[in-house]
Amino acid sequence: MKKRGDFGSDEEWLEYFEQLIEDDAPTEDLMESAEGIDEEWLLKNVGRDNGREGTNEEFLYVGRARGFLVLRDEIIYSGNKLSHGEKWTWVAIFLHDWRPEGQRWRAFPSRERLGIILGVGKRQVSTYLKGLESKRLLLRMLRPNQTTRYILKDPPKEWMEETKRKIAEQKAEKHKKKLQTLEDEKKRFFELSQARLQDTAT
Known part of the structure; x- marks a missing residue:
């Protein structure tokens, strides 16, 4: 298994690493090849973050290779479009051994296995699965x-955009309230100063 030191440049190693991903190399091989590589650099340069058409497969294997999981923004920022159970069920299925089919991915975990991962019974798993189906995910x-x-299918980008818009609006509202509070404090300070000046004058 080749590592970064076996190549003349980062780009050459990165091309080799992406080929490992494409060839469905075992997680252990990916971990060995990526040993010593900065995590942030790796995530920025593998998959869609570098401007190439990355896939969930690339991000999943990179995450596994470094001991964590990286998900698309759309599932994280789905807001109230998905219940917590539905969101984690999507993630639990995503964790399993699947292969890309265009913009869709497939997996074969049983309801029992999903229930163990999620800490719920089969009936609750079925409820979450039906919820994901009804939302076409x-x-x-x-x-x-x-x-x-x-x-699996990714949530619509509109969900993420709506959630981020709400976050931006909330941030703007907090900033507005903060400015108003400062203005009120300034006004009270001015009034208090005027009152003290009048007391001094008398």
Whole structure:
């Protein structure tokens, strides 16, 4: 397994590392190859953050290689469009062994396994799955005598944009209130100063 020191430049190693991802290299191989690489640099230069058309697969394997998981902004910023259970169910399915299909991904975990990960029963898992289906973030394909195939879809970018807009509005409102508080304090200070001057004059 080659590491950064085996290449003449970061770009050459990065090309090799991305090929490992494309070839479905084991997580252990990715971890070994990326040993000593700065995490922030790696995340900036692998996948969509560098301007190339990255995929969830690239981000998932990079996350696993460094001992953590990286998700798309759309799922994090889905706001109240998804319940907490639905959001974590999406993540739990995303964690499993899947392959990219355009902008969709597939996995085969059982409801029992999802329940163990989420800490809930099968009935609750079914509720979360139905919720994801109703919002068109999940397709379920039943397979006789096998676990169900799940095909994931990303939340609409509009959800993320709406959530970020609400965050910006909340921030602006807090700033406005802060300015108003400062203005009120300034006014009270001025009035108090005037009152003291009048007392001194008398």
